[in-house]
Amino acid sequence: MWRKFDQLEDESGFLPWAKVIVRFESLKARRTAARDKLWFSSDVIEIVSEDDFETDSDETMSLERGALDLCLENLEDSQRDLVLLPYRDHGAIVKLAEKNKKSVNSYYKKIGRIREKLSLCIEGKLRGRLTQ
Amino acid sequence: MSFDPIHFQELTNRYLIGKLTPAEFSELETALRHDPEARRIYRQACRLDTQLRAKAQELETLKRRAIKRRNLILIPTAVAALAMIFGGVILFGNRGGARIAEVSNAVWNENNFAPGDTLKTGTKLDIESGSALIAFDSGATTLLTGPARFQIKSGNSGFLAFGAADSVAATPDSHGFAIKMPVATAVDIGTAFRTRVNRKTDSHVSVTQGEAGVDVGGKQHSLLEGMALEVKAGNPSVIVRIEEGDLTPAFKFPTIAAPSATDYADASQAMASVTIKGRLGLSSQNDADPATLNDGKGQTNGTSPREAFYFKGDEIGSIIFDLGSKVSLSKVNTYSWHEPGNEATLNAAFQSYTLWAYHGDEMPPVSDNPRIDGWKYITEINSDDYFEIADQKDRPRQQACSIEGANGNIGKYRFLFFDVKSSHFRNHDSIRAYDGAHTRFGEIDIYVDEN
Numbered sequence: 361m362w363r364k365f366d367q368l369e370d371e372s373g374f375l376p377w378a379k380v381i382v383r384f385e386s387l388k389a390r391r392t393a394a395r396d397k398l399w400f401s402s403d404v405i406e407i408v409s410e411d412d413f414e415t416d417s418d419e420t421m422s423l424e425r426g427a428l429d430l431c432l433e434n435l436e437d438s439q440r441d442l443v444l445l446p447y448r449d450h451g452a453i454v455k456l457a458e459k460n461k462k463s464v465n466s467y468y469k470k471i472g473r474i475r476e477k478l479s480l481c482i483e484g485k486l487r488g489r490l491t492q
Numbered sequence: 493m494s495f496d497p498i499h500f501q502e503l504t505n506r507y508l509i510g511k512l513t514p515a516e517f518s519e520l521e522t523a524l525r526h527d528p529e530a531r532r533i534y535r536q537a538c539r540l541d542t543q544l545r546a547k548a549q550e551l552e553t554l555k556r557r558a559i560k561r562r563n564l565i566l567i568p569t570a571v572a573a574l575a576m577i578f579g580g581v582i583l584f585g586n587r588g589g590a591r592i593a594e595v596s597n598a599v600w601n602e603n604n605f606a607p608g609d610t611l612k613t614g615t616k617l618d619i620e621s622g623s624a625l626i627a628f629d630s631g632a633t634t635l636l637t638g639p640a641r642f643q644i645k646s647g648n649s650g651f652l653a654f655g656a657a658d659s660v661a662a663t664p665d666s667h668g669f670a671i672k673m674p675v676a677t678a679v680d681i682g683t684a685f686r687t688r689v690n691r692k693t694d695s696h697v698s699v700t701q702g703e704a705g706v707d708v709g710g711k712q713h714s715l716l717e718g719m720a721l722e723v724k725a726g727n728p729s730v731i732v733r734i735e736e737g738d739l740t741p742a743f744k745f746p747t748i749a750a751p752s753a754t755d756y757a758d759a760s761q762a763m764a765s766v767t768i769k770g771r772l773g774l775s776s777q778n779d780a781d782p783a784t785l786n787d788g789k790g791q792t793n794g795t796s797p798r799e800a801f802y803f804k805g806d807e808i809g810s811i812i813f814d815l816g817s818k819v820s821l822s823k824v825n826t827y828s829w830h831e832p833g834n835e836a837t838l839n840a841a842f843q844s845y846t847l848w849a850y851h852g853d854e855m856p857p858v859s860d861n862p863r864i865d866g867w868k869y870i871t872e873i874n875s876d877d878y879f880e881i882a883d884q885k886d887r888p889r890q891q892a893c894s895i896e897g898a899n900g901n902i903g904k905y906r907f908l909f910f911d912v913k914s915s916h917f918r919n920h921d922s923i924r925a926y927d928g929a930h931t932r933f934g935e936i937d938i939y940v941d942e943n
Contacts, residue, residue: 407531432547444551472502476501
């Protein structure tokens with residue numbers, strides 16, 4: 361039990377939770393979207409979180425984490441800072457938009473594009489690893 | 493319309509950061525419901541979200557450490573030397589910890605702590621009464637209410653040995669904040685939660701905001717806002733959930749299934765039989781038949797004694813299930829419902845019993861000493877303790893209790909013995925005892941692992 365507890369405290373300790381992450385994220389996003397009355401019905405949450413967990417294994421998470429580190433290195437500093445900003449400080453995007461007199465949406469669009477770039481990069485790296 | 497993965501990925505990313513129009517959301521949900529590729533992309537985006545959060549946290553930690561190092565270099569040499577003489581505590585002794593933020597009427601058993609005191613990793617706090625607010629380096633806070641014993645494990649975790657602790661982990665750095673308990677660990681996933689440990693080391697987690705994960709011997713359980721579970725110490729350890737129902741004949745609960753007509757012990761399955769016995773030698777039979785306990789349904793209303801089973805007056809009683817042969821027990825659910833006529837009447841939806849089991853074909857005697865008679869202790873249930881009920885009128889009027897093995901099955905047994913306690917509220921004499929004062933059980937469901 362202590363071994364497990366210690367695992368949770370270090371960086372790789374995040375991994376044992378891989379199989380519940382999708383469900384948590386979906387429910388969290390559902391709550392965020394609740395203001396706009398946009399939330400998934402329960403059956404969709406169940407399908408999404410239960411379906412095909414082979415690919416959501418701890419090993420996949422570990423590989424993706426390694427690939428993410430490499431892909432973040434490939435980004436420009438400003439892009440890297442921007443994509444991580446929402447996780448560092450809640451409300452940081454709004455503050456940034458106000459400071460630079462730009463719309464919040466424009467920043468969210470930028471973040472979306474960087475995330476897509478990261479997803480493709482991670483996928484490419486994992487594919488490359490599999491074909492090696 | 494053909495599926496466009498790039499477009500779907502954009503929708504997903506925007507959904508996760510809360511920026512979708514209703515029309516786009518509908519498009520997203522439809523794709524998720526019908527397209528496996530959409531679900532694959534969605535899951536990948538969720539994982540990316542989680543990993544970006546972890547990465548941001550890691551970078552923040554590194555940044556904070558770098559600032560600390562820089563500040564330390566600026567400490568005048570004489571001060572640094574002095575610190576080293578005193579065991580290097582100032583420079584090297586604290587690898588993350590916490591501090592006391594506030595205290596209120598605190599009476600300490602050993603060391604006294606005051607606001608501003610630094611709590612290094614390993615510091616033990618033993619508070620007899622009052623409360624103390626602990627602020628962790630990560631930004632998480634824990635309110636310790638006496639009597640309680642607590643130890644700082646790191647700048648983002650603690651160990652609750654006994655008592656109650658209310659934690660809030662709202663900062664990015666505190667993501668993953670953990671409260672370890674003797675038989676479980678509660679881990680924050682953006683949440684506020686309450687943890688409790690009793691003298692038997694049973695460990696209780698309830699989520700007041702957001703969601704939390706609970707690790708029980710390596711198995712993870714998710715809890716959303718309003719949910720709770722208790723891990724009972726024992727061999728085997730079991731997980732107990734007690735929930736309040738919707739007060740309808742449907743017996744709907746947040747996570748516990750409604751009474752079942754297909755469980756192993758249901759009369760329709762013809763596998764098990766149920767008998768009752770008054771432990772004090774008094775009549776234990778009420779107007780209803782104990783067969784109501786495995787008829788596949790609860791009561792149709794909360795004032796229907798004929799549809800419930802309960803013991804008379806001050807009787808203590810036993811409910812015994814014979815499962816016909818030794819089977820691998822996976823879950824036991826008990827259901828109760830009672831709408832008391834007025835505040836002076838006992839709310840008899842309260843559940844209080846000790847569950848015992850026996851594996852052999854010859855049932856041991858049912859006496860005041862089940863352990864000596866050969867029964868195996870499974871767990872003890874008390875829904876007042878579970879819900880922290882301070883006044884009996886606050887008892888949930890419809891309750892379900894679910895008992896499962898913490899790591900697999902409860903065990904292989906043939907007989908189950910529910911040693912039912914009185915439903916009097918903490919021996920409160922002013923509450924009138926009367927026939928039918930005991931817990932009104934509507935149904936008991938027993939599930940087995942067929943493998």
